[in-house]
Amino acid sequence: MxxxxxxxxxxxxxxxxxxxxxxxxxxxxxxxxxxxxxxxxxxxxxxxxxxxxxxxxxxxxxxxxxxxxxxxxxxxxxxxxxxxxxxxxxxxxxxxxxxxxxxxxxxxxxxxxxxxxxxxxxxxxxxxxxxxxxxxxxxxxxxxxxxxxxxxxxxxxxxxxxxxxxxxxxxxxxxxxxxxxxxxxxxxxxxxxxxxxxxxxxxxxxxxxxxxxxxxxxxxxxxxxxxxxxxxxxxxxxxxxxxxxxxxxxxxxxxxLRYEYPADNFSENGTPQELLTRLTWYGAREHFPEGISEKLERTIRHELAIIEEKAYAPYFLTVYDIVREARRLDILCQGRG
Known part of the structure; x- marks a missing residue:
């Protein structure tokens, strides 16, 4: 042996x-x-x-x-x-x-x-x-x-x-x-x-x-x-x-090992997913004051569900903060599809 x-x-x-x-x-x-x-x-x-x-x-x-x-x-x-x-x-x-x-x-x-x-x-x-x-x-x-x-x-x-x-x-x-x-x-x-x-x-x-x-x-x-x-x-x-x-x-x-996004206190009034959901619907109403179509609403709900399933909400909130600060400082900021 x-x-x-x-x-x-x-x-x-x-x-x-x-x-x-x-x-x-x-x-x-x-x-x-x-x-x-x-x-x-x-x-x-x-x-x-x-x-x-x-x-x-x-x-x-x-x-x-x-x-x-x-x-x-x-x-x-x-x-x-x-x-x-x-x-x-x-x-x-x-x-x-x-x-x-x-x-x-x-x-x-x-x-x-x-x-x-x-x-x-x-x-x-x-x-x-x-x-x-x-x-x-x-x-x-x-x-x-x-x-x-x-x-x-x-x-x-x-x-x-x-x-x-x-x-x-x-x-x-x-x-x-x-x-x-x-x-x-x-x-x-x-x-x-x-x-x-x-x-x-x-x-x-x-x-x-x-x-x-x-x-x-x-x-x-x-x-x-x-x-x-x-x-x-x-x-x-x-x-x-x-x-x-x-x-x-x-x-x-x-x-x-699993992906673990760094902990951050995004909101005292709910989870990161809840905050992202509120901001998303607020932004949708801002962009489409005449009303959100059924097709767009289905798309938003579908993508929010995927984000919740993957626990990606903290990442999107970080990007939101970066973009908001860049705009405040008048720094060119553009996204990718």
Whole structure:
């Protein structure tokens, strides 16, 4: 029987100049390796999860929606919301980071993560050589979110992998933070490595000839099967088991989302729909003082019914306010049919 394994650190091409595969390709590869669940975690963004969600539903694969938070001090941590409320906090966190940074950047610190991190499962992703800074941030995270933090254990396919894994395992014992297995995926198949090299050169502003050690030494950062990950991390079987615990705890799905118009107090004397209805009939009488024809009345009632069914009244009231203010200021304002 093959061991359970879910790949929980996957970057799509929405991790700009880092991920070298489309979300659909990564889902396809996960299906080919018979993975029952995967997680999409692009750098400081949720941009890749929508396409992954559609592809995963078609393939019958559980998708965990997450983001890889890259903080200003270099600490990297994957955040997976466990429910709808936590997803809302994650989107607020990313909005905060984007609004305080120049376009294309996201400025976040550990204080921000601690403030918005309730209800998440976190995977701290150690650098090649974990140092005191990584350990310090890990400790802060674990103290704030006990039993909801893991350390990512990924093979780097280097000669010192066993020593590195031993260092990370010792840090796990010292902090009480368990390990979780991942291949820290950047593309769906090995043959996408040349494209990843080109993306790296564009990001680093160098040629392939000049890139040197800035390029990965191998083409191993692709989706792997549970059997292969169990072989690579044979000394830490508990790290593969941890992927199942995270999958079981993170039940949030994009299917839970519905359009929610921002709340506004349009009127103290009724609902937005009632206010829109009153304004509509008032406007109709203003435009047709000689009387409203039966055909026009049927059309208005029909469209008001659709607006009520779709709960669009707040939107139309916002447009009404914008147009009214534009006319008051003598600003050209025209609509579309």
């Amino acid at each position: 093959s061991p359970f394994f879910a790949e929980l650190a996957i970057a799509t091409n929405f991790s700009f100049l880092r991920g070298a595969s489309h979300a659909e390709e990564l889902v396809m590869a996960a299906g080919a390796h018979e993975l029952s669940a995967i997680g999409i975690t692009d750098r400081n963004t949720l941009a890749g999860v929508v396409r992954a969600h559609a592809a995963a539903k078609e393939a019958g694969i559980r998708l965990l929606v997450g983001a890889r938070l890259v903080l200003q001090d270099g600490f990297e941590v994957i955040a997976y919301p466990q429910d709808r409320e936590a997803y809302g906090r994650l989107t607020k966190l990313l909005t905060l980071g984007n609004r305080r940074a120049p376009k294309g950047e996201c400025h976040l610190g550990m204080r921000d993560v601690l403030a918005y991190g309730e209800g998440h499962c976190f995977i701290a992703m150690p650098p090649a050589i974990p140092g005191k800074d990584f350990a310090g941030n890990l400790k802060l995270l674990a103290e704030a979110f006990s039993h909801s933090v893991w350390i990512g254990l990924a093979p780097l396919y280097r000669s010192d992998d066993k020593r590195r894994h031993a260092v990370i395992a010792r840090l796990s014992r010292e902090t009480g933070v368990p390990l979780v297995a991942t291949n820290d995926v950047l593309y769906h198949m090995p043959n996408r490595k040349p494209l990843h090299d080109i993306l790296t050169c564009i990001r680093e502003h160098c040629t392939l000839k000049e890139a040197g050690f800035r390029l990965s030494a191998n083409a191993e950062r692709h989706v792997k099967s549970g059997e292969e990950m169990a072989r690579l991390l044979a000394d830490w079987p508990e790290a593969l088991d941890a992927t199942q615990e995270i999958v079981n705890r993170c039940r949030f799905s994009l299917d839970e």
